[in-house]
Each structure stands twice: as C-alpha cells, then as structure tokens.
Amino acid sequence: MKVISTNIGDAVSFEWNGATEQTGIFKYPTFKGLFLTKNDVKNDTVIDRVHHGGTHKACYIFSADYYNYWKKRYPELKWDWGMFGENLTLEGLDESKIRVGDVYKIGGALVQVSQPREPCYKLGIRFGTQNILKEFIAHNHPGTYVKILEEGHVNTGDEMILIEQSTNTLTSQQFYELMFAKDKPKDILELFMSNESVPQYKKDRFQKFLS
Numbered sequence: 352m353k354v355i356s357t358n359i360g361d362a363v364s365f366e367w368n369g370a371t372e373q374t375g376i377f378k379y380p381t382f383k384g385l386f387l388t389k390n391d392v393k394n395d396t397v398i399d400r401v402h403h404g405g406t407h408k409a410c411y412i413f414s415a416d417y418y419n420y421w422k423k424r425y426p427e428l429k430w431d432w433g434m435f436g437e438n439l440t441l442e443g444l445d446e447s448k449i450r451v452g453d454v455y456k457i458g459g460a461l462v463q464v465s466q467p468r469e470p471c472y473k474l475g476i477r478f479g480t481q482n483i484l485k486e487f488i489a490h491n492h493p494g495t496y497v498k499i500l501e502e503g504h505v506n507t508g509d510e511m512i513l514i515e516q517s518t519n520t521l522t523s524q525q526f527y528e529l530m531f532a533k534d535k536p537k538d539i540l541e542l543f544m545s546n547e548s549v550p551q552y553k554k555d556r557f558q559k560f561l562s
Contacts, residue, residue: 352511354457355415356440357385358433359395365476374473378433384506385410385438387460387499392438406498407465407550413437413494414444424486425478435468436477437494441511446492446524452517452548459503461514465548467493467527488531495523498548519546535560 360378364371375396386393387410413435422430432440439457446467453464470488475481487493521542526549529539535557544554544561 352441352443354439354505354507354509354511355442356380356432357383357505357507358438358440359385359392360433360436362396367472367476374476376436376473376477378436378438380432382507384458384504386502386504387457387462388502389499395438408496409499410439410462410497411437411468411494412439412441412444412497413468414446414492415440415442416444417490417492420490425483428478434477435494436474439505444494444511446495446527447522449495449523450517450519451521451523451526451546452519453513454500454515455497456512456514458505458509459501460499460505461501461503462497463500463548464517464523465496465498466550466553467495467523467530469493469530491524491527493523493527517546517548519548521546521549529557 357380358378359381360375362373362375363377364373390405390409391397392410415432449464451464451466455462470484472481472484474487475483519542521539525539526543529535529543540557540560543549543557
C-alpha cells in the first residue's frame with residue numbers, strides 16, 4: 352500500500368435544518384505532507400470533537416482504488432483526492448484484508464487500525480446529496496481510522512508497511528458490516544467483542560446483541 356495523497360482542510364460553513372454549521376470534510380491535497388499526532392493530524396480542521404479526532408479517530412485513510420467507481424456515479428463533481436474527507440489516500444488499501452488491531456508503519460509514524468468510518472450527513476454536504484449515505488454503506492468500502500502509536504511525518508509516496516498483524520481476525524470490513532447488519536452474525540460479534548483494539552464505547556453499543 353502506498354500513499355497517493357496527503358490531505359487537510361479548512362472549516363467550511365453550510366446551512367443545515369435552518370442553522371449554520373461548519374465542517375472539516377472538505378479536504379484537499381497538500382504537498383507538504385502530514386504530521387500525525389496522537390489525537391489528530393496537525394494543521395487539519397476538526398470541528399466536531401465528539402465524533403471526529405481523538406485516540407481512535409486520529410487519522411482517516413481511504414483507498415484511491417475506489418475513486419473511479421464514485422467518479423462514474425457523480426461525474427458532475429469537481430474531483431480531487433480528499434473527496435471523502437480522508438487525510439491519507441492510499442493505493443491498494445483493502446478493508447477485507449486489514450484487521451482491526453493491525454500495526455503499520457507509514458512514513459515516520461506507527462499506526463494501528465481502530466475502526467471503519469461511519470458516514471454522516473456531512474458526507475452528503477460534500478457530495479451535494481444525502482443519497483450518498485446509503486450508497487456509501489452499500490458499497491462496503493468505508494476506509495478506516497487509525498490510532499497513532501508513534502507520532503511522525505507522512506509524505507506522498509510513503510509505503511504503509513505491516514509491522515504486526517492482529518491475532519484476532521476481525522477485518523475492518525467485517526466491523527463495518529456488523530454495524531449495519533440487522534441480524535448480527537454470532538461469530539463476527541464474538542470476534543468484535545473479544546478484539547482488544549475495538550473501542551470500548553463501540554462494544555458497549557453492541558452489548559445488547561449478545562443475548
């Protein structure tokens with residue numbers, strides 16, 4: 352896997368349900384690279400600290416491999432890397448192969464796969480339609496957030512190298528599917544609950560499905 356683009360964004364205001372809000376989802380390539388910190392990406396914009404940034408969502412990664420699919424669906428948009436609000440656009444990222452808890456080295460940073468991205472209405476703001484939410488969920492390639500174990504710089508061209516594979520086989524894609532599945536598969540739910548890298552607040556939400 353290789354970094355195709357490093358992306359940051361400024362605050363953008365928009366109207367939503369009669370109120371003015373702001374979002375940091377409008378990210379664009381920066382040729383200076385990024386510095387990944389324990390809680391976010393340095394110099395990036397994080398508006399909603401409840402749902403973005405922090406230990407388990409310090410940096411968002413999305414695959415460049417799926418851009419052509421979305422460009423065909425939304426050809427009228429002005430396309431550039433960072434369109435999905437990702438900080439790092441990677442070539443070769445496959446959520447069905449990376450495990451929650453896997454440790455990777457990217458440039459000078461050491462990161463750990465923590466959880467897939469759940470789309471919210473602000474993705475719809477970026478795409479100009481809330482229809483993108485259902486489409487994004489159905490496409491089943493959400494990208495992933497990573498926890499920063501060691502802070503460091505990441506530049507375009509850096510490789511994402513597996514350092515330690517999790518012994519728990521829960522993939523980022525299985526995590527994502529579990530969140531939206533009406534009937535939670537017992538085997539995947541057990542993997543989810545026993546995975547030490549799944550954030551506790553996520554496990555708390557799924558406790559009710561154990562019975």
